Amino acid sequence: MALIDLANPTRFLTLAGRLLPWLVAATLACFAVGLYMAFFVAPDDYQQGATVKIMFIHVPAAWLAMFAYSTMTLSALGTLVWKHPLADVSAKAAAPIGAAFTFISLLTGSLWGKPMWGTYWVWDARLTSVLVLFIMYLGLIALWRTIEDPIRAGKAAAILTLVGAVNLPIIKFSVDWWNTLHQPASVIRLDGPTIHPTILWPLLVMALAFTLFFLVVHVMAMRNEILRRRVRTLQMRAAQIQPAAAAAQAAE
Amino acid sequence: MSGPKQGWIAALFVKEFRLSVRVGGGALIGVLFFLAVVTVIPFGVGPDLNLLARIGPAVLWIGALLATLLGLDRLFQADRDDGSLDLILMSGRPLELVVLLKCLSHWAGTGLPLVIAAPVLAIFLNLEPVAMGAVTLTLLVGTPALTLVGAIGAALTVSLRRGGLLLAVLVVPIAIPVLIFGVSAADAAVTDPTPFLTPFLFLCALTLISAVVGPVAAAAALRHASD
Numbered sequence: 001m002a003l004i005d006l007a008n009p010t011r012f013l014t015l016a017g018r019l020l021p022w023l024v025a026a027t028l029a030c031f032a033v034g035l036y037m038a039f040f041v042a043p044d045d046y047q048q049g050a051t052v053k054i055m056f057i058h059v060p061a062a063w064l065a066m067f068a069y070s071t072m073t074l075s076a077l078g079t080l081v082w083k084h085p086l087a088d089v090s091a092k093a094a095a096p097i098g099a100a101f102t103f104i105s106l107l108t109g110s111l112w113g114k115p116m117w118g119t120y121w122v123w124d125a126r127l128t129s130v131l132v133l134f135i136m137y138l139g140l141i142a143l144w145r146t147i148e149d150p151i152r153a154g155k156a157a158a159i160l161t162l163v164g165a166v167n168l169p170i171i172k173f174s175v176d177w178w179n180t181l182h183q184p185a186s187v188i189r190l191d192g193p194t195i196h197p198t199i200l201w202p203l204l205v206m207a208l209a210f211t212l213f214f215l216v217v218h219v220m221a222m223r224n225e226i227l228r229r230r231v232r233t234l235q236m237r238a239a240q241i242q243p244a245a246a247a248a249q250a251a252e
Numbered sequence: 253m254s255g256p257k258q259g260w261i262a263a264l265f266v267k268e269f270r271l272s273v274r275v276g277g278g279a280l281i282g283v284l285f286f287l288a289v290v291t292v293i294p295f296g297v298g299p300d301l302n303l304l305a306r307i308g309p310a311v312l313w314i315g316a317l318l319a320t321l322l323g324l325d326r327l328f329q330a331d332r333d334d335g336s337l338d339l340i341l342m343s344g345r346p347l348e349l350v351v352l353l354k355c356l357s358h359w360a361g362t363g364l365p366l367v368i369a370a371p372v373l374a375i376f377l378n379l380e381p382v383a384m385g386a387v388t389l390t391l392l393v394g395t396p397a398l399t400l401v402g403a404i405g406a407a408l409t410v411s412l413r414r415g416g417l418l419l420a421v422l423v424v425p426i427a428i429p430v431l432i433f434g435v436s437a438a439d440a441a442v443t444d445p446t447p448f449l450t451p452f453l454f455l456c457a458l459t460l461i462s463a464v465v466g467p468v469a470a471a472a473a474l475r476h477a478s479d
Contacts, residue, residue, distance in 0.1 A: 080472070132425045139422045143408065146418055155476040156408045160422060163404055163469050167425075 007085050009226045016219050023216045030209035037202035054112040056202060060210035062105035065133060066168055068098025068214065072140075073165045076158035086222070088154025089229075091161060092144055093221035097214060099137035106130060125174035126182035129167060136164045150229055260345065265357050272326065272361030282319045282362045283369045289315040290373045301378040308377035309387045309438035313431055315373070316366050316391055320398045321423060323362045325416045327354060327399075327406040328474065337410075341478055347471040355396075355403050355466065363395040386441030386448065390455060394434040397459040400466030401426045407473035430458050 038056040071094045078087030109127070110120040121127065140157050147153035175184045195203075273279045293311050297303060304311075331337040340350055370391050374384040405423040409415030437451035 135425045159469050159473045
């Protein structure tokens with residue numbers, strides 16, 4: 001099925017209804033396996049003790065924070081270049097989810113930082129750029145809420161999303177460009193991961209679980225947004241009819 | 253400027269410059285706000301002259317950022333109110349170039365006075381002559397980037413009533429790199445071992461990048477806001 005076939009919201013809704021149960025089942029299975037591996041298979045760190053488990057939430061959340069923004073960037077291109085009708089629905093649905101993942105990664109990071117670094121927060125390049133990502137998410141959500149017409153709001157947000165996408169490579173490479181407190185990349189690097197398989201595998205399963213969870217929530221949010229727009233259209237039509245009926249009554 | 257091709261560029265620049273100097277209390281309001289921000293800082297952090305000298309460049313940069321943010325809503329709002337924005341959109345001129353011109357004249361009317369006022373305000377903050385020169389130079393190079401990046405926010409919020417606060421929220425994340433490199437260049441000029449040129453060239457690069465990205469994105473936003 002081509003992407004353009006999904007331009008019809010009704011067709012998208014049927015597909016979403018058929019896919020969602022499978023996605024939910026896969027998400028639950030991945031979380032069960034991932035959490036079991038994280039808590040019972042992965043060993044405690046010889047220095048950090050049990051606090052190392054925070055990483056199994058922190059790292060996937062941070063990845064998903066960037067993944068959600070990448071989704072929004074692609075959707076923004078879909079809105080502006082191909083004028084795909086569901087692209088701005090997808091972008092709007094992804095924004096709060098991405099903001100939540102960004103918040104989770106900031107929160108877990110600072111909880112881990114207190115015992116390890118001795119402080120909840122430092123103004124290091126990675127932390128600062130992720131905080132900028134969080135503010136950008138909130139600004140985009142505010143822009144969507146401020147402009148009433150959903151189509152116009154979608155276009156405005158798409159332009160801002162594309163401008164803000166500059167931040168993604170900055171976040172990714174901030175630990176390499178600036179010598180900072182946050183440790184450099186240890187999973188996605190050219191010469192292969194540098195962490196031990198007993199920790200790497202639970203981490204990858206958790207990342208898969210988080211990605212599936214994102215997909216589930218994203219499709220659900222898109223479905224809600226489509227229905228919300230239908231309700232809005234119906235309400236506007238009703239509002240158009242009512243004054244006409246009232247005027248006809250007054251004339252009698 | 254001569255010839256029919258350049259004629260409209262000069263005419264638009266002069267018109268926009270006059271408006272940005274006169275509209276909304278004039279260009280001096282921005283400078284007054286700048287003065288107010290710098291005056292408030294010693295009350296907040298205490299009148300310790302050594303401390304003020306250390307944070308002085310940052311204070312001047314933040315003051316300039318805030319003053320620029322406050323003036324941004326005038327960039328397209330007045331044009332939309334009196335209908336000249338629609339005329340500009342329909343004129344068939346390249347909209348990106350028009351936006352760039354408007355930004356330049358807006359900066360000449362509101363940003364340049366801030367740069368000129370910076371050395372005077374630096375005296376309040378006990379800055380040495382070297383630091384004073386460095387801050388003024390970085391502001392001269394960096395404030396156009398703030399205006400150009402801010403044009404994106406101004407264009408996105410042009411159709412909104414009371415969009416000023418939202419505009420600031422949208423622009424601040426994009427303006428943070430300019431602030432980082434501006435302040436670090438100004439600081440590097442005072443503290444010896446760190447090189448001044450590296451962050452300064454980054455700042456120049458940011459201004460050049462925003463001279464491309466700002467007008468293109470703002471023009472796209474204006475086109476979508478009108479239809």
